[in-house]
Amino acid sequence: xSKSGPDPLAQLTEIRAIMERSSRFISLSGLSGVGAGVVxxxxxxxxxxxxxxxxxxGGYTNLVSSTPAEREQLLPxxxxxxxxxxxxxxxxAAFFTVRRARRAGQPLWSALGRRLxxxxxxxxxxxxxxxxxxxxxxxVGLVVxxxxxxxxxxxxxxxxxxxxxxxxxxxxxxxxxxxxxxFPGFGLAFFxxxxxxxxxxxxxxxxxxxxR
Numbered sequence: 001x002s003k004s005g006p007d008p009l010a011q012l013t014e015i016r017a018i019m020e021r022s023s024r025f026i027s028l029s030g031l032s033g034v035g036a037g038v039v040x041x042x043x044x045x046x047x048x049x050x051x052x053x054x055x056x057x058g059g060y061t062n063l064v065s066s067t068p069a070e071r072e073q074l075l076p077x078x079x080x081x082x083x084x085x086x087x088x089x090x091x092x093a094a095f096f097t098v099r100r101a102r103r104a105g106q107p108l109w110s111a112l113g114r115r116l117x118x119x120x121x122x123x124x125x126x127x128x129x130x131x132x133x134x135x136x137x138x139x140v141g142l143v144v145x146x147x148x149x150x151x152x153x154x155x156x157x158x159x160x161x162x163x164x165x166x167x168x169x170x171x172x173x174x175x176x177x178x179x180x181x182x183f184p185g186f187g188l189a190f191f192x193x194x195x196x197x198x199x200x201x202x203x204x205x206x207x208x209x210x211x212r
Contacts, residue, residue, distance in 0.1 A: 033200065173194050
């Protein structure tokens with residue numbers, strides 16, 4: 001009577017899982033994307049409301065053709081709103097990702113986590129400064145397309161360290177940015193579509209695939 005050895009298929013599956021954990025940050029939570037998307041939608045609504053107070057007849061479309069004096073007056077509020085959206089989105093993302101990392105037993109601030117953060121930070125910082133210069137120079141209609149493009153590039157750059165869906169989200173953001181160039185008066189709509197609905201859609205996809 002022959003003794004049955006270890007299941008080769010099970011061993012291969014275990015080896016693959018170990019290699020994936022060591023080379024990719026797999027604890028990124030889909031709920032982080034959903035939360036960030038909700039924050040982006042709320043921020044878009046707040047920005048639209050404020051611009052309607054300044055330009056009752058046109059809102060964002062008037063901002064696109066604003067004068068240097070008007071842009072200088074609006075810049076502090078818009079920067080504060082942008083920083084608020086980024087801060088709230090990061091807080092939500094950190095909460096859900098830390099929770100999932102603890103459950104998976106993967107350290108959050110490991111060498112892999114630092115590489116992921118750095119690969120995101122460099123394109124985002126460059127893109128933020130570039131879009132600020134566009135706004136200051138009067139190319140307001142290119143600000144949202146620029147944000148989408150640079151964000152997409154940042155996600156694409158970081159995708160080699162984390163889940164595959166991040167790469168597709170990055171490509172989606174880049175495609176939206178290119179289309180948004182053709183419709184400069186609809187910047188807020190593209191912002192909501194890319195940063196809001198895009199995050200929510202891919203976040204739900206990741207949650208259903210990896211966390212349920």
